[in-house]
Structure formats: structure tokens, C-alpha cells
Amino acid sequence: MEALNRKSVEEFRQAAKIPIVVVLENIRSAYNVGSIFRTADAFLLEAVFLTGYTAHPPHKEIKKTALGAEESVLWKHFSTTKEAIQELRSCDYTVFAVEQTNQRVMLENVEWDTEKKIALVLGNEVSGVEQETIDNCDGCIEIPQLGMKHSLNMATAGGVVLWEFVRKWILTVKHNRR
Amino acid sequence: MEALNRKSVEEFRQAAKIPIVVVLENIRSAYNVGSIFRTADAFLLEAVFLTGYTAHPPHKEIKKTALGAEESVLWKHFSTTKEAIQELRSCDYTVFAVEQTNQRVMLENVEWDTEKKIALVLGNEVSGVEQETIDNCDGCIEIPQLGMKHSLNMATAGGVVLWEFVRKWILTVKHNRR
Numbered sequence: 001m002e003a004l005n006r007k008s009v010e011e012f013r014q015a016a017k018i019p020i021v022v023v024l025e026n027i028r029s030a031y032n033v034g035s036i037f038r039t040a041d042a043f044l045l046e047a048v049f050l051t052g053y054t055a056h057p058p059h060k061e062i063k064k065t066a067l068g069a070e071e072s073v074l075w076k077h078f079s080t081t082k083e084a085i086q087e088l089r090s091c092d093y094t095v096f097a098v099e100q101t102n103q104r105v106m107l108e109n110v111e112w113d114t115e116k117k118i119a120l121v122l123g124n125e126v127s128g129v130e131q132e133t134i135d136n137c138d139g140c141i142e143i144p145q146l147g148m149k150h151s152l153n154m155a156t157a158g159g160v161v162l163w164e165f166v167r168k169w170i171l172t173v174k175h176n177r178r
Numbered sequence: 179m180e181a182l183n184r185k186s187v188e189e190f191r192q193a194a195k196i197p198i199v200v201v202l203e204n205i206r207s208a209y210n211v212g213s214i215f216r217t218a219d220a221f222l223l224e225a226v227f228l229t230g231y232t233a234h235p236p237h238k239e240i241k242k243t244a245l246g247a248e249e250s251v252l253w254k255h256f257s258t259t260k261e262a263i264q265e266l267r268s269c270d271y272t273v274f275a276v277e278q279t280n281q282r283v284m285l286e287n288v289e290w291d292t293e294k295k296i297a298l299v300l301g302n303e304v305s306g307v308e309q310e311t312i313d314n315c316d317g318c319i320e321i322p323q324l325g326m327k328h329s330l331n332m333a334t335a336g337g338v339v340l341w342e343f344v345r346k347w348i349l350t351v352k353h354n355r356r
Contacts, residue, residue, distance in 0.1 A: 012326045039334055041325035065331065072326045108345045143341075144348060147219035148190045148250045152337065153243065156217055159334035160341040163321075167286045167342070170322060 012072040015044060018169050019117040021093060022158065023049040025081045025133060026124040030055035034065030035155035036122070041069035043166045048073055049088075049119070051081040081121065081133045088119045097121045097129040097137045098161050104140035107164055114172045120161055125154045190250040193222060196347050197295040199271060200336065201227040203259045203311060204302040208233035212243030213333035214300070219247035221344045226251055227266075227297075229259040259299065259311045266297045275299045275307040275315045276339050282318035285342055292350045298339055303332045 007015060022040055027033055033055050040048050050056045056077045057063070057070040078084040085095050098120055112118065121137060123129030134140060143152065143160055152160065185193060200218055205211055211233050218226050228234045234255045235241070235248040256262040263273050276298055290296065299315060301307030312318060321330065321338055330338065 007326045009326065018324075035331045035334055038327060038329070038331055041327050042321075042323040042330050044324035067327060067329070069325070069327050107341075108348050143220075144344070145220040146196075146222035147247070148185045148187060149216060149219045149245060149247050151216070151245070152220050153213045153216055153333060155331060156213055156333055156337035159330065160337045163285075163338040163341060164345070166322070170286050 009072045012041070012044075013074070017044050017046045018166060019114075020045045020162070020165055021047045021049055021088060021119040022162070023051060023081065023084055023119055023121040024054045025121055025129060026052040027054040027122070027154065028125050029154070030059050030061035031065045032125070032153075032155045034062040034070065036158050037062065037066035037069040037073050037075075039155070039159050039162060040073045043162055045162070046074065046117075048075045049084045050075060050077045051084050052079070081130065082136060085133070085136050091117070093117045093119045095119045095121065095137045097123070097134050097140045098143070098157060099123065099129040099134060099140045100142050101134060101140045104142040107141055107143050107161060110141055110164060112165060112168050114169050118165070120165075122154060122158050187250045190219070190222075191252070195222050195224045196344060197292075198223045198340070198343055199225045199227055199266060199297040200340070201229060201259065201262055201297055201299040202232045203299055203307060204230040205232040205300070205332065206303050207332070208237050208239035209243045210303070210331075210333045212240040212248065214336050215240065215244035215247040215251050215253070217333070217337050217340060218251045221340055223340070224252065224295075226253045227262045228253060228255045229262050230257070259308065260314060263311070263314050269295070271295045271297045273297045273299065273315045275301070275312050275318045276321070276335060277301065277307045277312060277318045278320050279312060279318045282320040285319055285321050285339060288319055288342060290343060290346050292347050296343070300332060300336050
């Protein structure tokens, strides 16, 4: 364990996190929710917010794909995404929806002052992020999709967007240590 | 369809691809294979190579998560990864394993001359890329994992690594068009 620099649940909870909250809105598949928990653990994110009918722990299918990450990662459930966004705003988070809209920024062009806290809303596997939620966000981010299907698996899309921010965070931290 | 710039199967096959081949070695879950097909479609990759006991189309579980991408994306099955790497080398691909080793490059530090073709080997969900395969590769790439579990879902890990290369490709293409 130590050799790989793994953290215990208690160490994980107390560790300084990357200031990102993932918001999962009306996700149909609890397996996808579990995968996102695993990603949130691997990338040491602040928390996962679960809104609407998104499944939340304790849950058999989440457990199956989260592999214990549902115990280390902080999470909170909200009936509506609106309430989740209100709480995030009150804690100075800037909130982005991951969605294809006219006013989106393409993922490769996203800029992030890593001093600022951000939240990323991922929407339903079929219908995407709700229009009301998009209207409530500070902006939208789109993953370039060049092929025939124009859709990534929801948990894969989450990993892709999160990596873009984690990469920026790692490079900033490195730069500041020089 | 046209409004979203989606491609038909025929158009996809004939479109100029991003010069990346994904190699899936001994993947246990056909659902994960399907997800990678979907990612390979979205990112307009050259092909997916399936080695060892990795499931290949036609396959019910691949179909369920690939959502048709198994029909657009080129794929080929090999009994061993060694044969796959031989074929890739004969076509001038540089081959990287996605694996934690002492001689790895961290993903945020990877450099890519986008003129050069690359292949990325993703290994089994539990045991990772085989040592013999690592020895056969030109290098290893590691995704920074900061949390408790030290493991991303295999399809998520694939999406993360592929985005890093696709991002570089998009930014290079843009730069060259200026």
C-alpha cells in the first residue's frame, strides 16, 4: 500500500483535494455513478453531488463499479440540481455544464485559474443536462466528438473532462513548486 | 444528422483519421470493449486491435455499449499482442503501454509529434498490461492517480489517455491552419 502511495479512507478525507465538485444529474445507470466515484477518488476531487433520480450510496450497483471509492469520496444528494447549484454558488464555485450548446467552450480551449473552485455538471445518458440547469450554469463545455455517433459513454465523458482540469492542476502545482 | 456533422458508416470509414490505434489486451469485460469502440468512434481513431481473450464483434455485450460504433470503427483480432505489435511496427507505429512502471512518462508530460502514428495498449482490468508486452513496447504512459484506490475503470482510463492525444492533435491541426 505505502509503496504505491495509496491513501487510507481517513487520509483521503483529510488530504487537500483538487477543488472540483462533480454534479451527476438524473443518471440512469448506477454503474456509471460508481465509475465516476472511482474517477473522483483517483483524481482526489472535492466531492460528488448527486441530483434528481441519480442513485446514491449505499447501493449495490454503485458498490460494484466504485470498488470502495463510495466510502472515501465525499458525496451529497439533492432533490434538484438547482439546490445543488445554490449550495455550490454559496461556496464560491463556478459551475459548468458538460453539454453541446451554441455558447459552449470546446474542451481543448478551456482555461482555468486553479485558485478558483469549479463544479462540472454531467447529465442524463440520453437527454443530457436539463435546459433549466444549463440556464443556471456559468457556461458549457463541449467534448469534441468527430465520429459517427457523437456520444461518449457518460462515465468516459466524465473522465475525459475531469482529466483536462486535473492536468491543468498538476501542471500549475508543478510550476509553482519550481 | 447533418446539422450535428455526424458521419455515416461509409463516410466514417473513408474519413481521414487521427493516427492512433488502441490495442485491448485480455480485457475481461465486453462492456468495456464496447465503450472503447464508442470512444474510438467519437475521437475518429484509426482502428481498435483486440488481442488474447478480449471479446470481438459480433458480440451481444459489445453491441450494448458500443451503440453501433463496432460497425463504423475498423478492428482486427490477434491471438497475441506480440503479433499485433509486429503488424503495428511494420506500419511505422510507435507503441506505448498504458501502465505504471519505473520507466513511464506521466500523462501530463507526454509529447507527441502528430505526424507520427502511435498505438496505445490497454491491459486487463485486474492484472494490467502483460510484462512481455511492456518489454515489446517503445515506452509506458501512466495516468496520475492521487487517491485511495489507484485504479480507474478501464474504459475511463482509455478515454482519459486518448483525450490527451486527441487534444494535442486538435491543437496542432488548428495551429497549422493559421
